[in-house]
Amino acid sequence: MRSPLGRVRGLGSAKEGVESWWLERVTAVALVPLTLWFAAWFISLSHSDYTTFIAWLKAPLAALLMVLLLIALFVHLALGLQQVIEDYVHSGAKIPALIAARFACLSLGIAGILATLRIVFRN
């Protein structure tokens, strides 16, 4: 039985949102060259054997770019998934879904970085 203005005003403005918007754009700009590098690198290496792949990834530039790619990719993915969940999920499942998505991106990103570091530093 709330008035229309009361319903629309709701709980007020959150006074935040520009930070996520900006971070999504910054990671997007970073991902343009990083993914192009990755696509070219992956295609050139897709038919090589294990030792060649490891040697290529051990190169400092390749290792750095791979770690940067994983960071930018999973931050961008986490922000994008947050937008999608906020758009479509309105029931009580929204908060758990948001937390689960963020955890998944964090874990996968760190797993990828750890795998890269393991390849780089193993003798």
Next chain:
Amino acid sequence: MIIRSSEQLPRTTLLKRFPLPRNFGVSRESRIECGRTWPAPAGATRVKTFEIYRYDPDSGSHPRLESFEVDLDDCGPMVLDVLIWIKNKIDSTLTFRRSCREGVCGSCAMNIDGTNWLACTRFVSQTRERPTIYPLNNMRIIKDLVPDLTHAFAQYSLVEPWLKTKTPEPEKERLQSIAERRKLDGSWECILCFCCTSGCPSHWWNADRFLGPAVLLQAWRWLADSRDEASGARLDDLEDPFRLYRCHTILNCTRTCPKGLNPGKAIVEIKKMMIERRS
């Protein structure tokens, strides 16, 4: 096929609507059923059949899609003329909003052939073989083609669309240069028909919290006004993941505006202001 202005209709249609079941994901009271066909009166020459959404709150039945055979030689050239002809000659219970009949009041906004436009400025000759007329999308329907715009106008009042100043009133006008006044062109002409807001998919999913293109265009109109002194407070009120940032630049709004305005661009300018004030 490049569309140059919003009144340009596409030459070919690949898909009239998304390939979903007719009543997909629709709650029980909103299901649309088949309705009756109203034949044209005897002696009708050029006949075109219109499918029109009907809902009668007093009957207790569901909304229906009824077919009306219209004698085009007997009525005016616009879709609004067809609706008035049907109301006069066939079924006087057909209910719709209308006022100026020249595209300046925004009353007759409705979904014609899948896109939102004003009925008084859409020629019948531009419609499909079997035109469909629905009310504005995602709105509570009072009767037939009349949507309840209470919520939309409440969202409009939320952005406080009036001049807010601390500087006391000058003796004459508050001065504004020609260049400063030109910045408002493209936003003051909005007739609040809500074609854009009801055509925005993001507003479909979040109508309660996302303000929508019409309201955000007016928010931009006041942010861009050089005489207004409350830009900071206005931006604070808009900076919300739902009020402003549900906009994903889908741009259905710019495509559908019957006055040729660009709400999408205004929203991008608001987002630029958000970045500008923190860098």
Next chain:
Amino acid sequence: MPQRSARPLSPHLQIYRPQLTSVLSFAHRVTGISLGIFAVALVAYLLAAAAGPQPYALAQALARSWLGHVVLLGGIFCYFLHLCGGIRHLFWDTGRGLELRAIYASGWTVVIASTVLTVSTWVVSSMVAR
């Protein structure tokens, strides 16, 4: 007077005409989510490489199978569509290209460019394989 039930909601997705604007935006979202799944596959690939030659060989065999090729082709198309669409979005965020004519021209450019880039990448990668 029968009990007034809730007012019906007018149809939206069910009857709105698909336009270049809404369809490309939806495609951008769908390709983004698919690329998220490919990101998981990338991490799996790296984990396989870190684990040793046998897991890596298994991962490589999966990628080289015909099903892997089909999935990779789809992934490459998703990638280029999301990349070109993303660049279009970044242009819009600067305030450029928001007139209707530019929206449609850039939209068709994104569709054509992604198709061309996908096909050329596939051709180049087949040549590299030999």
